[in-house]
Amino acid sequence: MTDSRKNSETTTSNLSSDVHLLPAAARIKRRILGHKSFLIGGSLVAFFLLIAILAPWVMPKDPFHQDLTLRMINPFWHVDGNWDHLLGTDQVGRDYLSRLIYGTRISLLVGFSSILISGLIGSFFGILSGYFGGRLGAFINFLITVRLSMPMILVALAVVSLFRGSFTVVILVLGFTLWERFAVVLRAATQQIRSSDYVAAADAAGCSTSRIILSELLPNVLNPLIIVATVDIARAILAEAALSFLGMGVQPPIPSWGLMVNEGKNFMFFHPWMIVLPGACIFILVLAMNMLGDGIRDITSPEAKS
Amino acid sequence: MPTYILKRVSLALLVALTVSVTTFVLLNISGDLALILAGEGASAEEVTQLRRQLGLDRSLLVRYLAWLGGLFQGDLGTSFFTRENVMDMIMRRLPVTLSLGLSGMVIALGLSLPLGVFAAVRPNSWIDRVCLSIAVFGQAIPNFFLALLLIIFFGVKLRWAPISGSDTWIHFIMPAAALASMSVPPLMRLTRNGMLEALESDYIRTARAKGLSELSVLFKHALRNAVIPVVSLSAVQLGFMLSGSIIIEAIFALDGIGLLAWESITRNDFPVVQCIVLMVSIFYIFLTLIADLLNAFLDPRIRGN
Numbered sequence: 222m223t224d225s226r227k228n229s230e231t232t233t234s235n236l237s238s239d240v241h242l243l244p245a246a247a248r249i250k251r252r253i254l255g256h257k258s259f260l261i262g263g264s265l266v267a268f269f270l271l272i273a274i275l276a277p278w279v280m281p282k283d284p285f286h287q288d289l290t291l292r293m294i295n296p297f298w299h300v301d302g303n304w305d306h307l308l309g310t311d312q313v314g315r316d317y318l319s320r321l322i323y324g325t326r327i328s329l330l331v332g333f334s335s336i337l338i339s340g341l342i343g344s345f346f347g348i349l350s351g352y353f354g355g356r357l358g359a360f361i362n363f364l365i366t367v368r369l370s371m372p373m374i375l376v377a378l379a380v381v382s383l384f385r386g387s388f389t390v391v392i393l394v395l396g397f398t399l400w401e402r403f404a405v406v407l408r409a410a411t412q413q414i415r416s417s418d419y420v421a422a423a424d425a426a427g428c429s430t431s432r433i434i435l436s437e438l439l440p441n442v443l444n445p446l447i448i449v450a451t452v453d454i455a456r457a458i459l460a461e462a463a464l465s466f467l468g469m470g471v472q473p474p475i476p477s478w479g480l481m482v483n484e485g486k487n488f489m490f491f492h493p494w495m496i497v498l499p500g501a502c503i504f505i506l507v508l509a510m511n512m513l514g515d516g517i518r519d520i521t522s523p524e525a526k527s
Numbered sequence: 528m529p530t531y532i533l534k535r536v537s538l539a540l541l542v543a544l545t546v547s548v549t550t551f552v553l554l555n556i557s558g559d560l561a562l563i564l565a566g567e568g569a570s571a572e573e574v575t576q577l578r579r580q581l582g583l584d585r586s587l588l589v590r591y592l593a594w595l596g597g598l599f600q601g602d603l604g605t606s607f608f609t610r611e612n613v614m615d616m617i618m619r620r621l622p623v624t625l626s627l628g629l630s631g632m633v634i635a636l637g638l639s640l641p642l643g644v645f646a647a648v649r650p651n652s653w654i655d656r657v658c659l660s661i662a663v664f665g666q667a668i669p670n671f672f673l674a675l676l677l678i679i680f681f682g683v684k685l686r687w688a689p690i691s692g693s694d695t696w697i698h699f700i701m702p703a704a705a706l707a708s709m710s711v712p713p714l715m716r717l718t719r720n721g722m723l724e725a726l727e728s729d730y731i732r733t734a735r736a737k738g739l740s741e742l743s744v745l746f747k748h749a750l751r752n753a754v755i756p757v758v759s760l761s762a763v764q765l766g767f768m769l770s771g772s773i774i775i776e777a778i779f780a781l782d783g784i785g786l787l788a789w790e791s792i793t794r795n796d797f798p799v800v801q802c803i804v805l806m807v808s809i810f811y812i813f814l815t816l817i818a819d820l821l822n823a824f825l826d827p828r829i830r831g832n
Contacts (some may be wrong), residue, residue, distance in 0.1 A: 366538075367545045370815075372770030372807040375788060379554055379800050383563070383793050446778050459669055463774060467789070479669075486675055493679050500672035508667035 261514025343403020
């Protein structure tokens with residue numbers, strides 16, 4: 222399966238668009254400014270990050286405060302909309318905008334924390350397998366195949382339900398299931414660098430294996446690492462949303478976007494905005510992350526552009 | 528070829544065995560099942576009794592071996608909840624999930640093959656851009672959200688399709704479309720890239736030089752070569768669809784193994800969950816095996832490896 226994925230990357234030379242006489246920094250700058258989806262994705266991600274960090278200060282209301290006298294107020298674009306609750310209120314009268322803002326925090330926190338775990342596991346496996354190859358490599362390949370053969374959502378759901386869903390359990394479960402792409406990408410990157418001249422030179426100079434891995438290899442696999450991490454954060458955010466949507470992820474009353482879609486679906490025929498707003502948030506954040514990841518890839522290695 | 532088949536099949540069996548151990552251990556250590564099943568108000572005595580009754584007082588290894596032994600005799604155990612034979616429960620619902628997965632695959636390939644071909648014929652044209660947008664869109668939209676949007680729009684506003692049940696083929700259109708949404712982007716990209724590569728090759732130049740019609744060049748010569756990796760990716764995607772169907776079946780109330788898995792998870796019906804996880808894994812392993820063998824058959828270079 223990994224082979225078929227690799228085939229999808231056709232190499233098209235994109236050299237003509239770059240002026241090679243420019244210094245590297247200027248070249249990168251030119252590529253960044255010329256890459257629309259990187260700019261859009263990057264600014265959207267920056268915006269969401271800012272919202273998540275500043276959540277306590279930008280939330281107009283307390284996202285947990287219930288007021289049954291103010292149930293299901295429509296957003297401002299409805300005739301009966303209320304400027305006090307810009308995006309309306311939910312079935313128990315909590316301010317929707319504040320819950321969406323707090324949800325940004327949850328999504329990004331789950332995304333970043335679980336990718337920290339899966340990134341460590343995956344990179345460890347990938348670098349070991351790519352560097353040493355042989356039996357160890359074959360064993361790690363086997364582990365990756367086993368992981369890919371297990372239906373992720375099903376296993377995650379079952380495990381989370383047994384542990385009783387919570388914020389930490391979701392992060393841990395996603396962290397321990399989403400590592401395979403890191404492993405696959407870093408294995409390929411490591412194999413390539415392993416056969417390069419500078420690794421051979423370091424080896425000939427008598428550097429120890431750990432030193433070669435730490436000071437020659439790691440800096441050079443950083444780029445693919447960042448690209449996978451960006452795209453996999455998006456994947457983790459989607460997975461958290463799906464788990465929470467099924468009621469097995471982040472538990473109420475914490476406002477996770479997936480949970481908000483789940484709670485809103487009982488009212489979606491008359492108040493479609495109750496699912497459209499949180500759903501659109503997931504969509505835009507994931508879209509932005511993917512655009513950013515693709516953009517970083519195109520800018521740092523234009524020869525890999527697909 | 529025979530040695531390759533033998534190697535590949537034994538690897539698949541080993542993977543299946545490892546998956547069965549992993550899921551068994553994972554689900555067994557994730558919580559004290561007897562405690563969960565007995566409920567909050569149960570006394571310690573009742574919990575012990577339930578534990579013995581369900582055979583949960585035996586060691587993990589003994590339980591696994593007993594389960595595996597049963598598996599080979601076609602006995603998957605009985606449900607905690609309905610006391611029914613797990614095999615019967617799964618078999619009764621399998622046709623619904625398989626129809627859903629196959630319809631999803633038909634929709635995904637029906638969209639991604641022609642779009643990928645046309646995008647490759649005119650790179651950077653408007654149709655290429657449309658395809659790229661579809662891919663970017665499909666990658667980012669959560670399928671449960673897309674499913675709900677389809678229900679609101681086509682089910683309730685336009686009343687074109689029923690929103691739940693599995694009685695006729697019309698019931699499968701919306702769920703299959705929602706399920707297909709995540710497979711369209713990778714399949715379309717692979718088709719497009721394969722076609723781009725194929726169209727630059729010598730045999731296409733020869734075919735054109737012979738004066739063959741453009742359609743014949745595209746579909747008979749170029750697509751035939753470009754489609755080989757797409758076939759193996761489709762097998763993988765079908766596997767993903769079967770496991771992803773849990774969300775879609777829960778939304779559309781399709782009575783397949785996804786819904787059964789979902790219900791069993793919520794009521795801690797452990798033997799059923801375990802068997803469904805194993806079954807979906809084995810499907811996936813089988814599909815990738817077939818895809819690999821097919822690839823090796825079509826491309827002799829792979830066998831040498």
